Amino acid sequence: xxxxxxxxxxxxxxxxxxxxxxxxxxxxxxxxxxxxxxxxxxxxxxxxxxxxxxxxxxxxxxxxxxxxxxxxxxxxxxxxxxxxxxxxxxxxxxxxxxxxxxxxx
DNA sequence: AAGGTGACCGGCC
DNA sequence: TGGCCGGCCACCT
Numbered sequence: 366x367x368x369x370x371x372x373x374x375x376x377x378x379x380x381x382x383x384x385x386x387x388x389x390x391x392x393x394x395x396x397x398x399x400x401x402x403x404x405x406x407x408x409x410x411x412x413x414x415x416x417x418x419x420x421x422x423x424x425x426x427x428x429x430x431x432x433x434x435x436x437x438x439x440x441x442x443x444x445x446x447x448x449x450x451x452x453x454x455x456x457x458x459x460x461x462x463x464x465x466x467x468x469x470x
Numbered sequence: 471a472a473g474g475t476g477a478c479c480g481g482c483c
Numbered sequence: 484t485g486g487c488c489g490g491c492c493a494c495c496t
Contacts, residue, residue, distance in 0.1 A: 370493060389478055400491050402478040407494070409477055425478065427484075432477030 370396075374408035375415060377469050381422040384449045385466035386458055388426050395469045410435060421445040428461025 377392050389405040398404065405423075409432060412418040421442045425431040433442040433456065443453045452459035 398492075400479070401493080403476055403491070404493055406477040423477080435477055
């Protein structure tokens with residue numbers, strides 16, 4: 366099995382620390398494809414099968430939980446984030462810029 | 471093999 | 484921030 370684009374995205378997603386969030390664009394940028402953030406979203410969809418990919422810590426550029434509809438129920442993503450101490454208001458991360466993290470290794 | 475699709479982003483108003 | 488639009492690119496059928 367060669368390492369696919371999806372795997373790379375999953376690796377980066379796993380690096381997001383507890384209590385912090387990142388964006389699709391940040392991940393895409395780190396992969397050298399800043400304009401292909403859409404593919405990152407697609408990759409996250411595939412990550413749904415995996416258990417060690419914190420997809421709930423990945424939001425869009427304005428801190429909106431754009432992927433919540435892909436989680437079970439309607440507020441699982443929000444619950445997971447609040448469980449990490451992240452405040453959610455109207456489907457978006459409060460103090461997003463402060464919690465934003467992109468120090469990928 | 472070609473076309474459709476998408477958990478997005480940046481620019482503009 | 485919000486709405487609209489064009490671009491982008493790997494994956495699936």
